[in-house]
Amino acid sequence: MDLNESLGILVQEARELLADMEVALLAIEAHGVEPDRINALFRAAHTIKGSAGLFGLDPIVSFTHLMESLLVDVRSGELALEPELAGLMFNCADHLGSLIDCLEAGGDLSACEPDLRMVLMDSLRDYWQAECPAAAAAPALLAGSTDARTWQIQLRFAPDLLAQGMDPQSFLLYLTNLGELLSINTGTETLPALAEMDPEICYLTFDLELLTAASEAEIAATFDFARDGSDIRIRCLDEPAASAVAQVPAPTGKTVINTGTGNTGTSPRNGRESSLIKVDSRKLDELIDAVGELVIRSASCHAHPVIRGNSALAELMESVGGLVEQIRDRALNMRMVPIGEVFQRFPRVVRDVCQELGKRIDLQISGADTELDKSMVEKLTDPLLHIVRNAMDHGIEPVADRVAAGKPEQGILRLNAYHQSGAVVIEISDDGRGLDTAKILRKAVERGLVAPEAKLTERDIFNLIFAAGFSTADQVTDLSGRGVGMDVVRQNIEQLRGSIDIQSTKGAGTRFHIQLPLTLAIIDGFEVAVGDSHFVLPLDMVVECLEFSASTGNDIFNLRGQPLPYLRLAQQFGIDSTPEGRECLVVLQCGEQRAGLVVDRFVGELQAVIKPLGHLLGSMRGFSGSTILGDGSVALLLDIPALVARAARSATQPLSLHGAT
Numbered sequence: 001m002d003l004n005e006s007l008g009i010l011v012q013e014a015r016e017l018l019a020d021m022e023v024a025l026l027a028i029e030a031h032g033v034e035p036d037r038i039n040a041l042f043r044a045a046h047t048i049k050g051s052a053g054l055f056g057l058d059p060i061v062s063f064t065h066l067m068e069s070l071l072v073d074v075r076s077g078e079l080a081l082e083p084e085l086a087g088l089m090f091n092c093a094d095h096l097g098s099l100i101d102c103l104e105a106g107g108d109l110s111a112c113e114p115d116l117r118m119v120l121m122d123s124l125r126d127y128w129q130a131e132c133p134a135a136a137a138a139p140a141l142l143a144g145s146t147d148a149r150t151w152q153i154q155l156r157f158a159p160d161l162l163a164q165g166m167d168p169q170s171f172l173l174y175l176t177n178l179g180e181l182l183s184i185n186t187g188t189e190t191l192p193a194l195a196e197m198d199p200e201i202c203y204l205t206f207d208l209e210l211l212t213a214a215s216e217a218e219i220a221a222t223f224d225f226a227r228d229g230s231d232i233r234i235r236c237l238d239e240p241a242a243s244a245v246a247q248v249p250a251p252t253g254k255t256v257i258n259t260g261t262g263n264t265g266t267s268p269r270n271g272r273e274s275s276l277i278k279v280d281s282r283k284l285d286e287l288i289d290a291v292g293e294l295v296i297r298s299a300s301c302h303a304h305p306v307i308r309g310n311s312a313l314a315e316l317m318e319s320v321g322g323l324v325e326q327i328r329d330r331a332l333n334m335r336m337v338p339i340g341e342v343f344q345r346f347p348r349v350v351r352d353v354c355q356e357l358g359k360r361i362d363l364q365i366s367g368a369d370t371e372l373d374k375s376m377v378e379k380l381t382d383p384l385l386h387i388v389r390n391a392m393d394h395g396i397e398p399v400a401d402r403v404a405a406g407k408p409e410q411g412i413l414r415l416n417a418y419h420q421s422g423a424v425v426i427e428i429s430d431d432g433r434g435l436d437t438a439k440i441l442r443k444a445v446e447r448g449l450v451a452p453e454a455k456l457t458e459r460d461i462f463n464l465i466f467a468a469g470f471s472t473a474d475q476v477t478d479l480s481g482r483g484v485g486m487d488v489v490r491q492n493i494e495q496l497r498g499s500i501d502i503q504s505t506k507g508a509g510t511r512f513h514i515q516l517p518l519t520l521a522i523i524d525g526f527e528v529a530v531g532d533s534h535f536v537l538p539l540d541m542v543v544e545c546l547e548f549s550a551s552t553g554n555d556i557f558n559l560r561g562q563p564l565p566y567l568r569l570a571q572q573f574g575i576d577s578t579p580e581g582r583e584c585l586v587v588l589q590c591g592e593q594r595a596g597l598v599v600d601r602f603v604g605e606l607q608a609v610i611k612p613l614g615h616l617l618g619s620m621r622g623f624s625g626s627t628i629l630g631d632g633s634v635a636l637l638l639d640i641p642a643l644v645a646r647a648a649r650s651a652t653q654p655l656s657l658h659g660a661t
Contacts, residue, residue, distance in 0.1 A: 006164060006225065009278065010051045011104045017044040018100070019344060021093050025086055026347050033081050041089065042071040048096065050221050053174035054166060059109040060099050063117060065177065066124040067092055073128070085127060090348075092120055147213040148179065149238040155206040158229030163200040166226060172206070174222055179212025209237070281374065284335050288521045291331045292609035295522060296628050298324045299606065303630035328607065332519050335375070339417045339426070340368030342380050346388055346415060353392045360410040361396055367417035372424045373519040376496055380426075380516075383489040387428045387512050388413065390486070395432035395510055405507065407431070423540055424518060429511035435504040437461045443470065462502040466490040496520065497538065497624050499591035499641040515591050525608035525627070527635065528586060528599040530569045531576045534635040535599075536608050536627055541588050541640050548585035548598050555650060557585065557596055565647040566596030572622065572643075590640050595647035597638075606630075610637060622646075 024040040049064035067089070073079040081089075095116060102112040153175075157168055175181060187205035197203075210219070216234060223232050298321055307313045343365050350363045396402075396411035403409060416427045437458060444450045444464045464470060468487040493500045498516035517523065517538060524539040548557070557564040566585065570577035577583075579600040586597045608627040624639040 005280070006166065007055065007103065008280070009225075010055065011100055012278070013051065014048050014096070014100045017048055018093055018097055020044050022090075022348050023344070025089055025093070026351060028081060029083070029086055029351070035075075038071070038075050038081065042068065042075055045071055046218065047221060047224070049177075050174065051225065053177060054170050054222075054225050056170060056173075057103065057109060059112070059117065060096070060103075061177070063092070063096065063099070063121060066121055066128075070124060070128050079128075088120070088123055088127065092124070095120055148211050149213070149236055150182065151210045151212065151216075151219060152233075152235045152237050153206075153208050153210060153219070154231075154233040155208075155223075156231035157202045157205075157226055159201050159203075160229065161202040161226060168202060168204065168206065171222060171226065172208070175208075175210055175219075178214040178219065178222070179210055182209040182211055184208045279334075281335075284374075287331055288335065291328050292522055294324055295328055295607050295609050296630075299630035300632065301630075325607065328522055332373070332521060335373055335519070335521075336371040337374045337377055338369045338371055339377060339380075339424070340365075341377050342384060343368045343415055343417075345381065346384075349385065349388060350392065350413065353389065357392065358398065359392065359396060360399055361392060362410050362412050364412060364414045366415070370417040370419060370424060371518075372516065373521065375520055376516060379492065379496060383492045384415075384426070384428065386485040386489045388415075391428060391430040391432065391510070395430045395434075397433050401433075419518075420515075424516045426514040426516070427511060428514075429509060431509040434506040434508055434510055435462060435465070435502070436506060440464055459502075462504060465502075466500075494639065494641050495624075497639070497641070499593070499644075501591040501593070513591060520610060522607060522609050525606050525637070526586070527603035527606050527629070528569075528584070528597070528601070529603055530573075530600050531578050533573070533575050534603065534629065534633065535569065536606070536635050536637045537586065537588065537597075538637075538640060539605060541590060543587040543589045543594065545584065545586050545602055548583040548596075555647070559587065559596075564594060564596050565650070566598055567643060567647045567650070568598040570598075570600075572646075588640055588644055590644040593644050593648055595644040597643065608635075608637065 020040050021044040024037040024044075028034075028037050045064045045067040049061055049068055052060035052064065070079065070085075074081050074085075079085075095113060099109055099112055102109055155168070155171070158164075161168065172181070172184065185207040187207065188203070189205070191197075191203045212219070216236070219234055220232075223230070226232075298317075301307055301317055302321065307317055346365070347363055350361055353359070354361050391413055396413065397405065397407070399409045402411065412431045414427070414429045416429075418425055440461050441450070441456065441464070444461075444467070445452050447467075447470065449464060449467055449470065450456065465486050466489070470486070490500055493514055493516070496516055497520065498514060500515075501513045502510065503513065504510040517540065525536040526539045526542050528535050528537065555566055557566050564587065568577075569575065577600055584599050584602055586599060586602075588595055588597060606629070610625040610627060613623060613626060622639050622642055623636045625637040626634055627637060629635050
């Protein structure tokens, strides 16, 4: 493990700890102070400080040290965690997040919000000294404390510690934050001759004595990043010798911490995590790419004439194809993460917006364990944030308006996710004022988006809010009302091959329904052809396939008595159509909308490895990617949400329905 990889682990762990801190603070505000919540705050600050200290990240260490010192007194009951202090802790956690972002980007930590850091540190000091002057003069962890004890620490670091990008000296320096180092003895027994020395091997051992009021667990946490392959023994010298546990050699790859309490092995926390391996997301991406190439090669083998003409080989390839499909599914599952990674950010957002707007909103989250591809989770945050902010700003009324309307003072905002027919559905709903169709239509006419005499359905009117620059807000706020955001929301969702629909009842609330594929890497597809051109549709959007009766007039098909708008791919893309007999119709479902695509012929199902179109073709409408077919040719992946919406817009009121029943 090199230095960059070690820093990457620190960044990831710090973000997880900051998320835990935020959850604990929100729980304290909502439900009151409890020991577990205070311990979570202290543990987060202490662990971040310890990890940062190992890498000499002084701006983080000094900042978290002040937070930790305050939380020591909160945990002991000497200081009350009142709303003002909780708000300060929120701001401190935000600044720590900025420092972690700067660290990940390789920036200068000292130059990251230095003025804000000084203001926050002064606030921490002022609050601490005002509430606990005695504690401020003598922090609990200082060696001068009456609770201080002497600890013997024997360090036999893993030989590859230096190769991992860590310096033994940094651990010793960090211990000085906990107390006073009374003695340090450096062992050189394993030091080889100069000619045989490897500069990346740690040959030195250390025996030291530390005077501190810190607990055994706090001392042991110093070495969290160096546990693998190291032999680290900690013993309290102030306790009777008879209570000390005999020290035993550490097993390979393990850390032994021997103390007077009888702890002779890895902690339970480490034991639980031993079955988990943290993998760099880039390595997973490389694996998915390799599996994609395997899928393409497998399809090529299936299409090869030699294999088609040999039943034994064909049977063997069927077996290989089944294994390839298993590998594909298992590789993709490795990149699946709970959507809760996105949802967990919104309690804080709701809290801050409620304070800013003076509203009362209850956020209800369900389905947080619903999984989808990590690459999609990362791209969902911004569009969901736009919808949530709009719901709080425009949707849910102020308290006085809700009371006047006979509603509870507290509004309800719901986030829900679930799997449905091979897709992920995300719903954001509120019990607010709902969408005013008359107001939306009036604004659209004023902006020239629709003609004054246009007759639009309720769905069409709702979809007007996705037009670029559209807004019904009478006043511009910091949250919304500038006409920027909802058009970007739809674009982002459609870039993920998803769809978004709106349902709303005036006075009762609004619901956004988002449907997304499980993954963007490899999909089950359905191949169709128009002339010599081949196209792929996501199989989970295909409802049915049937013969198409040629027609003249408007683009509406009679599907068992129901009108179905449709498009001809040949006309859409300027392709010469050469059907082999009657044309074919693919019925597609996108969200709550249906439409048909007329093609020359059906080719069949396939596994499609999605490739980006690139910069030259990325702006083309109607396509969302490409894939390589078994014969080596390229087929374009159709952008179904865009085509279905286009079919719905282009459909005219039929004089008569045509087609098959």
